[in-house]
Amino acid sequence: xxxxxxQRPHSHILEATHVRHSKSSRPVLEFLSHYVFSKDHKVIGxxxxxxxxxxxxxxxxxxxxxxxxxxxxxxxVPVLGKxxxxxxxxxxPEFYTMLFTMHATVMIFLVIIPILAGAFxxxxxxxxxxxxxxxxxTLNMLSYWFMWPAFIAFGSSFFVxxxxxxxxxxxxxxxxxxxxASPGSGMGQTLWLLxxxxxxxxxxxxxxxxxxxxxxxxxxxxxxxxxPMTIWAMFITAILQAFALPVLTAAGxxxxxxxxxxxxxxxxEGNIVNNTLTSTGGGQPLLWQHLFWFYSHPAVYIxxxxxMGMVSDILTCFxxxxxxxxxxxxxxxxxxxxxxxxxxxxxxxxxxxxxxxGTTFMVSTMLIALPSAVKTFNWLGTMWGxxxxxxxxxxxxxxxxxxxxxxxxxxxxxxATPVDIFIHDTYFIVAHFHYVLFASTAMCVWGAIYFWxxxxxxxxxxxxxxxxHFFLTFIFLNGTFFTMHILGAxxxxxxxxxxxxxxxxxxxxxxxxxxxxxxxxxxxxxxxFAINFFWSIFFGPVAGRNPWNANGLEWTTPSxxxxxxxxxxxxxxxxxxxxxVPGCEKDFLMQTDPPRVLPAVTH
Amino acid sequence: MGRFWSxxxxxxxxxxxxxxxxxxxxxIWLPAxxxxxxxxxxxxxxxxxWLTGAVFVITELLLFWFxxxxxxxxxxxxxxxxxxxxxxEVVWTILPAATLLFLAIYQMNTWADIKMRRPVMAPTVExxxxxxxxxxxxxxxxxxxxxxxxxxxxxxxxxxxxxDILIQLKTMDVLHSFFLPNLRIKQDAVPGMKIPVWFKALExxxxxxxxxxxxxxxxxxxxxxxxxxxRADFDAWLEKKYALQEQTAPPPEETDTxxx
Ligand code: HEM
Ligand SMILES: [Cu+2]
Ligand SMILES: [Cu+2]
Numbered sequence: 001x002x003x004x005x006x007q008r009p010h011s012h013i014l015e016a017t018h019v020r021h022s023k024s025s026r027p028v029l030e031f032l033s034h035y036v037f038s039k040d041h042k043v044i045g046x047x048x049x050x051x052x053x054x055x056x057x058x059x060x061x062x063x064x065x066x067x068x069x070x071x072x073x074x075x076x077v078p079v080l081g082k083x084x085x086x087x088x089x090x091x092x093p094e095f096y097t098m099l100f101t102m103h104a105t106v107m108i109f110l111v112i113i114p115i116l117a118g119a120f121x122x123x124x125x126x127x128x129x130x131x132x133x134x135x136x137x138t139l140n141m142l143s144y145w146f147m148w149p150a151f152i153a154f155g156s157s158f159f160v161x162x163x164x165x166x167x168x169x170x171x172x173x174x175x176x177x178x179x180x181a182s183p184g185s186g187m188g189q190t191l192w193l194l195x196x197x198x199x200x201x202x203x204x205x206x207x208x209x210x211x212x213x214x215x216x217x218x219x220x221x222x223x224x225x226x227x228p229m230t231i232w233a234m235f236i237t238a239i240l241q242a243f244a245l246p247v248l249t250a251a252g253x254x255x256x257x258x259x260x261x262x263x264x265x266x267x268x269e270g271n272i273v274n275n276t277l278t279s280t281g282g283g284q285p286l287l288w289q290h291l292f293w294f295y296s297h298p299a300v301y302i303x304x305x306x307x308m309g310m311v312s313d314i315l316t317c318f319x320x321x322x323x324x325x326x327x328x329x330x331x332x333x334x335x336x337x338x339x340x341x342x343x344x345x346x347x348x349x350x351x352x353x354x355x356x357x358g359t360t361f362m363v364s365t366m367l368i369a370l371p372s373a374v375k376t377f378n379w380l381g382t383m384w385g386x387x388x389x390x391x392x393x394x395x396x397x398x399x400x401x402x403x404x405x406x407x408x409x410x411x412x413x414x415x416a417t418p419v420d421i422f423i424h425d426t427y428f429i430v431a432h433f434h435y436v437l438f439a440s441t442a443m444c445v446w447g448a449i450y451f452w453x454x455x456x457x458x459x460x461x462x463x464x465x466x467x468x469h470f471f472l473t474f475i476f477l478n479g480t481f482f483t484m485h486i487l488g489a490x491x492x493x494x495x496x497x498x499x500x501x502x503x504x505x506x507x508x509x510x511x512x513x514x515x516x517x518x519x520x521x522x523x524x525x526x527x528x529f530a531i532n533f534f535w536s537i538f539f540g541p542v543a544g545r546n547p548w549n550a551n552g553l554e555w556t557t558p559s560x561x562x563x564x565x566x567x568x569x570x571x572x573x574x575x576x577x578x579x580x581v582p583g584c585e586k587d588f589l590m591q592t593d594p595p596r597v598l599p600a601v602t603h
Numbered sequence: 604m605g606r607f608w609s610x611x612x613x614x615x616x617x618x619x620x621x622x623x624x625x626x627x628x629x630x631i632w633l634p635a636x637x638x639x640x641x642x643x644x645x646x647x648x649x650x651x652x653w654l655t656g657a658v659f660v661i662t663e664l665l666l667f668w669f670x671x672x673x674x675x676x677x678x679x680x681x682x683x684x685x686x687x688x689x690x691x692e693v694v695w696t697i698l699p700a701a702t703l704l705f706l707a708i709y710q711m712n713t714w715a716d717i718k719m720r721r722p723v724m725a726p727t728v729e730x731x732x733x734x735x736x737x738x739x740x741x742x743x744x745x746x747x748x749x750x751x752x753x754x755x756x757x758x759x760x761x762x763x764x765x766x767d768i769l770i771q772l773k774t775m776d777v778l779h780s781f782f783l784p785n786l787r788i789k790q791d792a793v794p795g796m797k798i799p800v801w802f803k804a805l806e807x808x809x810x811x812x813x814x815x816x817x818x819x820x821x822x823x824x825x826x827x828x829x830x831x832x833x834r835a836d837f838d839a840w841l842e843k844k845y846a847l848q849e850q851t852a853p854p855p856e857e858t859d860t861x862x863x
Contacts, residue, residue, distance in 0.1 A: 319673070320675070416651055501824070508631065579682065
């Protein structure tokens with residue numbers, strides 16, 4: 001912690017606070033310890049950000065290849081075609097299977113989870129609670145570096161014999177455990193399981209750190225109920241991770257053991273794959289599904305709660321209004337995480353699981369839509385009566401609300417067991433999770449990047465191009481994903497390399513072609529974002545400490561903050577959402593503003 | 604620009620509802636239903652569609668209206684300094700909770716009909732998934748499965764109309780899912796399990812059997828056909844197939860297909 005200076009520095013003061021390192025005799029080591037193996041939460045956060053954005057690009061390109069096959073099966077693939085020269089430029093079905101498996105794997109495990117918790121969690125937690133760093137900086141550094149074995153495992157699996165994993169991101173046995181069942185079930189699947197384990201270790205290290213930091217390192221005056229929603233979300237997410245992950249890790253090891261030493265946890269007696277009788281038995285394929293979803297349902301909230309938190313912060317800032325229903329917002333997040341542990345069976349309604357159990361899971365699943373509804377109403381309440389500023393981050397935040405409504409409502413169809421019989425494993429499900437994961441979470445991530453970019457790099461991104469980026473992404477994403485609902489209503493199955501030979505689906509090719517064009521547009525317009533992002537790091541207009549006139553503690557630090565974050569001791573006097581306080585000369589009241597500035601204000 | 608952005612968000616409910624409204628005219632909608640319980644599945648789908656549709660339209664319109672009305676460049680009134688409203692919170696917690704609970708209870712009967720109240724009868728046919736085909740096994744003249752006179756077929760399922768059909772679903776290798784879009788039936792086939800699937804078809808015709816659970820590279824081509832026909836036609840077909848099997852080959856090598 002740097003010197004404590006009593007007064008809060010003025011906002012809009014530009015300071016060059018990059019910590020200057022004294023000339024060292026070992027500049028290489030110095031560079032390594034400050035920028036590569038750094039223990040500074042901000043550097044680690046940015047490392048996560050850059051790595052995950054790179055994987056985002058890879059995942060997006062994989063998605064385009066998937067879409068190509070769905071729209072124009074067996075046609076010559078542009079660019080990728082060279083890979084398939086032996087087949088005359090067409091994609092092989094096993095390649096398609098691998099593509100969607102790895103698309104989902106990359107997006108979930110290497111993009112959404114680490115970008116929320118790893119990038120934003122790391123960068124924001126100490127800044128927003130007024131700490132100089134995380135509780136365990138070394139652990140924090142390791143949480144980033146444990147991603148690298150995962151990057152290498154997933155990345156290299158594309159090049160091993162049989163290709164990368166190809167039994168879906170859910171890796172259901174016995175397809176995934178039996179090498180004879182699928183080409184990708186060889187080395188690729190082993191690497192997949194190893195990669196998953198390393199991602200898990202990384203998340204676990206992060207989650208322990210986040211919980212400790214948030215509980216123990218809050219600045220004086222920062223009570224739990226003065227925490228910004230982002231921090232509450234990160235806190236609850238960390239708890240979810242800590243309780244759910246061990247189950248996935250154990251399941252992963254069991255599958256690994258099944259594959260490598262033939263333990264047969266998941267293989268029943270007498271299984272004949274590819275005309276060979278498997279030697280193991282005594283296991284149950286459904287066991288994997290239970291263990292997998294016991295983690296992966298909470299994981300969908302790990303992929304959405306932090307976004308909900310960040311959206312709440314962005315929405316209040318640009319509505320210039322206090323958050324509507326602070327406590328209900330916190331309780332509903334807690335409710336989501338609690339209920340989140342007892343709904344996993346909704347992924348298994350037709351798996352062969354006891355149908356009576358299905359009924360039970362239907363009730364809990366219906367109920368989990370409730371806290372989501374409460375949150376949505378409170379966001380609407382926050383915008384009601386505000387003074388809305390349509391900045392780029394605000395547009396992304398509003399789109400989160402708008403799109404989350406769609407994703408939440410489609411969840412209700414699937415929670416209804418009889419309806420799920422028909423729509424399970426169709427494009428309806430694909431629509432649902434793209435609305436919650438892409439249209440909501442990923443859109444929020446963009447908003448959050450535009451919002452906290454000034455804090456990260458000391459400069460602001462270009463607003464005009466930010467809005468163009470928003471506009472195009474918003475249009476194209478709805479073109480791509482909304483139409484999936486009606487595809488699902490026909491029963492169009494997911495994961496089929498070519499469905500048009502079915503009488504029921506043969507007329508759906510033009511619609512799929514339209515969606516693929518939208519998907520191409522959606523990926524293409526990210527070029528605007530990439531240019532804006534990198535250009536602004538170097539040439540964007542210099543931002544002061546608080547370019548958005550926001551209230552949080554992070555906006556009292558220099559942009560970007562130096563090592564140790566605060567150049568004064570922050571003392572917190574109020575919650576983070578005191579915007580437009582009557583009788584106050586400015587329309588925001590920072591958490592550190594001394595109480596005398598205003599007439600009596602509660603909260 | 605606030606006006607422009609509000610209208611963009613207004614487009615969400617407008618085009619959203621529009622998509623669902625025009626889709627049926629392009630035949631991009633629930634495929635024809637020929638089963639008994641399919642009626643109730645479809646009506647539950649439509650019920651949820653109307654309900655969620657109403658919530659969707661109302662919330663999206665509110666969002667649009669707030670954007671339009673509270674645009675800082677247009678509105679003169681200062682932002683309201685409120686932290687919430689207890690009564691509202693209670694209302695918008697209790698109301699959706701009751702609705703959702705009702706929805707859950709409302710589904711239970713249909714679910715039980717399809718997956719829990721299985722007809723008491725011997726299986727009409729055994730369906731066994733195998734990469735990448737549906738193997739069928741009809742009880743032969745003796746009417747019971749697992750005897751040497753069973754009839755073996757691949758991908759060509761026939762069932763009589765207007766009768767309860769009980770299928771015994773198995774798989775030899777990996778997970779598959781037995782999906783009959785026109786009968787609103789879907790059930791995973793799980794290695795090591797025998798899962799009963801039942802339905803009653805109300806119309807004759809020929810429809811798709813789709814595999815709906817990823818089962819490997821050839822998953823997309825794991826296609827079968829189901830022919831629903833009158834009892835007389837069905838019996839004649841069965842007899843013909845049976846005669847064909849008798850004269851061509853000794854019974855296939857595996858008598859017990861999934862080794863169970
Ligand atoms: C409003 C609350 C929600 C409800 C009622 C709900 C319900 C469901 C149900 C029943 C399924 C299984 C459908 C099936 O496979 O047949 C499902 C799948 C899924 N949901 Fe949700 N959901 C909700 C919110 C979310 C959120 C917030 C996320 C993520 C941010 C999410 C992500 C997913 C994913 C990724 C899948 C598909 C997994 C797969 O099969 O590959 N859901 N949801
Ligand atoms: Cu789930
Ligand atoms: Cu299949």
